[in-house]
Amino acid sequence: MSRRKPARVLPRAFLALHLLLVAVPILVMVMWSFTASWPWPSLIPEAFSLKGYAEVFGGANGAAVLAQSVGIALATAVLTTTVAALGSRALARYHFRGKELFRFATVLPFLIPTTVFAMGVQVVFLKMGFARTVGGVILAHSIVALPYAVTIMADVTAAAGGRLEEAARSLGARPLQNLVHVILPQLAPGILSSISMSYILSFSQYFLTLLIGGGMVKTFALEMFPYLTGGDRTIASAYGVVFLVVTFAVFLLVEWALKKFGFRAGQDLFNLQ
Amino acid sequence: MINRKLKRALAPYVLIAPACVLLLVFLYGVANGIVQGFGIMPFLGMTTPTFDYYAQALSHPELIASIKYSLYLAAVSSALAVVGGVVLSAALTQAKASRLFQLLGVQVPISTAHMLVAIAAVCLFAGSGLVPRILAALGLTTLAESFPTVVGAASGWGIIFVYLWKEIPFVAFCTVTIMANISEKFGEAAAGLGASPARTFFGITLPLCKGAIVKAFLIVFAFAFGSYEIPFLLGPTLPKALPVLAYIEFQDPDLMNRCYAMALNGIMALICTVLAAAYFAVLQRERKGGRS
Numbered sequence: 001m002s003r004r005k006p007a008r009v010l011p012r013a014f015l016a017l018h019l020l021l022v023a024v025p026i027l028v029m030v031m032w033s034f035t036a037s038w039p040w041p042s043l044i045p046e047a048f049s050l051k052g053y054a055e056v057f058g059g060a061n062g063a064a065v066l067a068q069s070v071g072i073a074l075a076t077a078v079l080t081t082t083v084a085a086l087g088s089r090a091l092a093r094y095h096f097r098g099k100e101l102f103r104f105a106t107v108l109p110f111l112i113p114t115t116v117f118a119m120g121v122q123v124v125f126l127k128m129g130f131a132r133t134v135g136g137v138i139l140a141h142s143i144v145a146l147p148y149a150v151t152i153m154a155d156v157t158a159a160a161g162g163r164l165e166e167a168a169r170s171l172g173a174r175p176l177q178n179l180v181h182v183i184l185p186q187l188a189p190g191i192l193s194s195i196s197m198s199y200i201l202s203f204s205q206y207f208l209t210l211l212i213g214g215g216m217v218k219t220f221a222l223e224m225f226p227y228l229t230g231g232d233r234t235i236a237s238a239y240g241v242v243f244l245v246v247t248f249a250v251f252l253l254v255e256w257a258l259k260k261f262g263f264r265a266g267q268d269l270f271n272l273q
Numbered sequence: 274m275i276n277r278k279l280k281r282a283l284a285p286y287v288l289i290a291p292a293c294v295l296l297l298v299f300l301y302g303v304a305n306g307i308v309q310g311f312g313i314m315p316f317l318g319m320t321t322p323t324f325d326y327y328a329q330a331l332s333h334p335e336l337i338a339s340i341k342y343s344l345y346l347a348a349v350s351s352a353l354a355v356v357g358g359v360v361l362s363a364a365l366t367q368a369k370a371s372r373l374f375q376l377l378g379v380q381v382p383i384s385t386a387h388m389l390v391a392i393a394a395v396c397l398f399a400g401s402g403l404v405p406r407i408l409a410a411l412g413l414t415t416l417a418e419s420f421p422t423v424v425g426a427a428s429g430w431g432i433i434f435v436y437l438w439k440e441i442p443f444v445a446f447c448t449v450t451i452m453a454n455i456s457e458k459f460g461e462a463a464a465g466l467g468a469s470p471a472r473t474f475f476g477i478t479l480p481l482c483k484g485a486i487v488k489a490f491l492i493v494f495a496f497a498f499g500s501y502e503i504p505f506l507l508g509p510t511l512p513k514a515l516p517v518l519a520y521i522e523f524q525d526p527d528l529m530n531r532c533y534a535m536a537l538n539g540i541m542a543l544i545c546t547v548l549a550a551a552y553f554a555v556l557q558r559e560r561k562g563g564r565s
Contacts, residue, residue: 008368011363011365015365022381025390025393025438028393028396028402029393031396086291086292087289089288090284096286102289102293104552104553106292108296111545112549113541113545116303116538118302119519120305120306120307124301124302139298146292204386204388207500207501225502229506233396236395243386243389
């Protein structure tokens, strides 16, 4: 035991440094969000206020925009995860012509920039009547989130294998029973990861929402963006803090909901190990 | 019996159908943009293909500078992110990091939008940010202005900072599971045979993770190359990152400029297609290697 200890000192020191580098920017943002004045060169703010948060939730429709964004992101997450789960099942369980082509096609939105897609598809969406609608924004977000969801779901589906399912079937489980009691619980850790990942992609999407929503579909990211260029650090930081708090609150709710339905959601948000 | 066989043959196509619909919309959108780059806009009565816009784009000195700048940002961020991410992944595996550690070190950065990191970078490094204040308190500077500017720096170090903060944990996320499996399977054996931890890592773990690492690199590269928000917020006026330049042309009220924007997008798509081909090659090699 004592011989192995030194081998862990270096990794642990590195992890501690990493954690510090992750935490400091977030903490500074939190501090700025409550700052009323912070004259140079003092190290802590001189006066605090809730002005930033009043700006986020105040105005005509601060809370409504936030609710709409969460709704769009959750719809994107559920749609993308469902589509990815189905596609992953085909990849894991079947041999079919075009399988490798499909596998490759699912990662294309990883590799071709969202900006190229957004500028190209805008006219198409306008013609089809999807532009400037919430549905159109959800569709566009789902496309961008798809490769993440497929990558996650394909791994979990392959790892789950088909033996439990077949056993249940041979014992007389009906398809629906099999789905609810065997298949979904096995996939639960992947479902949680995939929902979280798709949610965050939708919730933080600016460019695509701007082009597809055409200013008619307002989201939190769109509302936040002008404050980033405008330079009011207190308001921008308050938006940032609300963004993070809401995101993690939604993740906890999703995890709770999955547990409520009897799915053991695994150890981690993103199903690491 | 035949019915059952048919069902089994059709099942995978039914399962992939919804994903195919999404992917077709994606490809149609991308193709629609690229076609406009050749001056084809049927809704304006323009149907003759032309290379004029590409010729115009490629003769523009600003464009060449933009391509170089975007490639530079993507190359530096993705190379550093991969090195950092692999080290983080190895550290997480070696230290047998607890759940809380993984949550804070990997999942928090993945869940934080790029835009928020840009805010944080400004709060930290801009003229009156925390880092210049600390330097001043230590007596290293006296003026807020003496710290290298984070917004609009030609080196793009602020942009690279944001990408690294986000992508190092992302690369770790992509590699940590496979790395943990390998270390469990072969680590003990190698150590038992007398291999040093470093030798085990470079000789066994790293080669076996190569596929996952290359994939993560390509994803990060394409993202840094093609995204708009961060270079728009933190980038210099000249040269502009390629997506920023393309969007400026795209927004121009003169619709001819839209063709020019699409030609820029076509160039971006071409570079990314090369990346996609590389990704496909990695995928194929992994299949042949027997993993499924």
